[in-house]
Amino acid sequence: MKAMPKCCSFCGITEEESLLIEGVKACICKDCASLSVEAFAEMEDVQLLQNHTFLKPHEIKAELDKYIIGQEEAKKILSVAVYNHYKRIHSKSKVEIQKSNVLLIGPTGSGKTYLMQTLSKILNVPLAIVDATSLTEAGYVGEDVESILEKLLQKADGDIKKAERGIVYIDEIDKIASKTTEGRKDTRDISGQGVQEALLKMIEGSEVAIDIGNSHWKKQKVIINTKNILFVCGGAFVGIQDIAKKRLDPNKKSIGFTVPSDSDVQKNQTDYEITHEDVIEFGFIPEFVGRLPVIAVLNPLTKKELADILVKPKNSIIKQYQALFRMDGVRLKFHQNAIDFIVEEAMKKKIGARGLKSVIEKRMYDIMFELPKQKDIKTFTITKEILMNKSSV
Ligand code: ADP
Numbered sequence: 001m002k003a004m005p006k007c008c009s010f011c012g013i014t015e016e017e018s019l020l021i022e023g024v025k026a027c028i029c030k031d032c033a034s035l036s037v038e039a040f041a042e043m044e045d046v047q048l049l050q051n052h053t054f055l056k057p058h059e060i061k062a063e064l065d066k067y068i069i070g071q072e073e074a075k076k077i078l079s080v081a082v083y084n085h086y087k088r089i090h091s092k093s094k095v096e097i098q099k100s101n102v103l104l105i106g107p108t109g110s111g112k113t114y115l116m117q118t119l120s121k122i123l124n125v126p127l128a129i130v131d132a133t134s135l136t137e138a139g140y141v142g143e144d145v146e147s148i149l150e151k152l153l154q155k156a157d158g159d160i161k162k163a164e165r166g167i168v169y170i171d172e173i174d175k176i177a178s179k180t181t182e183g184r185k186d187t188r189d190i191s192g193q194g195v196q197e198a199l200l201k202m203i204e205g206s207e208v209a210i211d212i213g214n215s216h217w218k219k220q221k222v223i224i225n226t227k228n229i230l231f232v233c234g235g236a237f238v239g240i241q242d243i244a245k246k247r248l249d250p251n252k253k254s255i256g257f258t259v260p261s262d263s264d265v266q267k268n269q270t271d272y273e274i275t276h277e278d279v280i281e282f283g284f285i286p287e288f289v290g291r292l293p294v295i296a297v298l299n300p301l302t303k304k305e306l307a308d309i310l311v312k313p314k315n316s317i318i319k320q321y322q323a324l325f326r327m328d329g330v331r332l333k334f335h336q337n338a339i340d341f342i343v344e345e346a347m348k349k350k351i352g353a354r355g356l357k358s359v360i361e362k363r364m365y366d367i368m369f370e371l372p373k374q375k376d377i378k379t380f381t382i383t384k385e386i387l388m389n390k391s392s393v
Helices: 032-051 057-065 073-090 113-121 148-155 191-204 238-249 260-270 274-283 286-290 301-310 317-326 338-350 355-371
Strands: 018-020 028-029 101-106 127-131 167-171 207-210 221-223 230-235 294-297 331-336 377-384
Touching: 028 032, 057 073, 057 113, 057 260, 073 101, 073 113, 073 230, 073 294, 101 113, 113 127, 113 167, 113 230, 127 286, 148 167, 148 207, 167 338, 191 286, 207 230, 238 274, 274 286, 301 317, 301 338, 301 355, 317 331, 317 355, 331 338, 338 355
Parallel strands: 101 230, 101 294, 127 167, 167 230, 331 377
Antiparallel strands: 018 028, 207 221
């Protein structure tokens, strides 16, 4: 009697149809063997996520919420992007997961830099903040793009491994857009494109040689691999809403980047969904935009959000002043009319939350100079009149 052909114990394919490896009591075919390698890698990834103290996206966002007011969409997108980034770094799967570099678009003072600073603190990874306008193509006067990694290495206290898992935030990226577009006046010339090109490889992931040591004699070259560095680029992109609006509805007249009233916020978020196409139209080369797959938009802050920024975050401006006064034994309070005044004045400056501190800083210094002279004061309330200098301390 003819012996039964051996077959794969997993899929049943016979030895006549595929190569088989024979074990003590079972066989496995080539396809099932390679599938199982991938399945094991995925199981290891799941195990890693279960055992590792990775913060989940909702946990990252909950931490961000303690410091950053509003910008819900951007906080959510960043939390997921960062989570995926660190999953990608640790993954053993053969599936090549694309880097989740991010483009942050939002007006000045809306929290872009602050978001990155807070994220790096939460994740305990080094963060280098650089200004795109200071960067130049190789061979020109200014900072080479490699200087970004020198900064990151400094932030990582010289630890290359730590730097290789850090975050780079390139601010004012919109200033290296390379062509003039309608509605945008802050254009730079073609040299912007040169910087975009110089950044391509680094952002995508490559080995970059950088100099360390600050004296001419002690300079030494080290290699930094940027494969696992998260790059986030940010800018105000003045006029990009007009581009998006035109794309969505070419017949309508555009209305620009305006500070919304509280009731307008929802409309603002959904009306102008900005796409990669719009960023290219703004003046970026497609190769550059392609390396920033995630776009997060931050909205101009409303009056209510500015007031919340004063009061609510863990280290809000008011909480910081209260802590300073407490050390002098004084309980500091802010009257609602003082808060409204600060917000109104900050709104006029059109620099977002950055305006809040500048409105009161000088006057608070006067108060901090005068108050410690008066030993009997236990409670002190800041009012609009005091801030306007119409009432003395
Ligand atoms: P951008 O980078 O968008 O120009 P920043 O992040 O530098 O603005 O904001 C300036 C300062 O304003 C921050 O350091 C922070 O104190 C405050 N700030 C800005 N946006 C927010 C926000 N959404 N929530 C809390 N504080 C904020």
